[in-house]
Amino acid sequence: MARMVPETHDEILVAAARRFAATGYRGTSLQDIAREVGCSKAAVLYHFANKEAILTELMAPAIGVLQALDERIRAQRGAAAQQVAAEGFVDLAVRFRREIALLRGEFPELLQQPAFAHIQRISERLVDALAGHPQRPSARITALVLLAGISETCGEFADVGDEELRDALLALARRALEPVD
Template sequence: MTADPGDDTRTRILRAALDLFAEHGYQRTSLRQIGERLRLTKAAILYHFPAKEHLLSALVEPLLVDLEALLDTAQTQPVEQARWTVLEGWVNVMLAHRRPLGMLFHDIALVGRGDTYHRLMEVAMRANDLIAGPDAGRRERVLATQAVAACSDPIVFFVDVSDEVLRADMLDGVRRLLTPAATDAAGPSGASTADRRRPGRPRALGREQVETARRMHAAGTHSVDAIAATLGVSRATVYRHLAPE
């Protein structure tokens, strides 16, 4: 199929805008600079994007589409499955859009001039609701909001860490945040009574963790090391539970 020249130009404009926004920031990048990089006139840029903020919205659009699809999937699942579908999927989506997400970190409020901001807020609220669960109280909703941040913010600040390592660290952190034994049983020092009784990594996995480990392994997106780091166990433990019963 022959590529549409109009679509090709639009894609080139978006790529150049992403590069220049990353180099100079949104506010300090002009449409003229984008045109000069592509040898296009400002009028040619405006034909595809009537205002500069439309470029920003277009760069956010693929991220939004992926997040909305993730939440649509999770919406059909039982509560506990939906919670971890959202959390694991959120990390994967954020990593898939790592470069534009980092570039837009300081400029994202500018999309508030259009519908994109409202979609971002709706996505965030839907994610919070699915993670917190039905009839959640204040504490559960606060934890849900913290969990979404734990699955997003490190991507912006740890730009030199590989996707696989960062994914494992982020999922490990959010599981620690939402695991009751790590919060409800914590003493004054912040360490749980279970941790004080049995230091080190647990030797076994719960049923839900086993299912998670097998799902991650079957998807082919996580190494055994990454699964072990995510669940806070040894590689040997992961191998034992991945073995056929």
């Protein structure tokens, strides 16, 4: 028999993460999450204002690390900023590969939501730092492809150890990025 109220806030988060991974953020309803937990939609809404609030909480640790990376990048210039950006983003992507996988294919749309609007500005600074030469289209294209590729790769290679994945991604980044003068 289904329970009427979820035992914990965390139980809803776990169920939501499973549903988002299986059917995507857009493809998951609050009712789907409630069904996964074994409670009513009202019980889910008791713990979270809406589906965006669930996603925001799931992504909060990764966003916190991204904001810290942004601060470290802004404290650097040139080659140092490029190195901090590459290493920091690879570390973030490897560490939070499960969370990144939840957003696969939906990231641009999610950036339009108010809770994630600041991520767009951080992403732009990250691209500038990686490009090293933000005025050169080829450098920006490389930076964008590298960011997308790193994110996608981390989701695809969940069975590869963190150090092996990190080393491979950093080697790729070093080969792909134009050196900064």
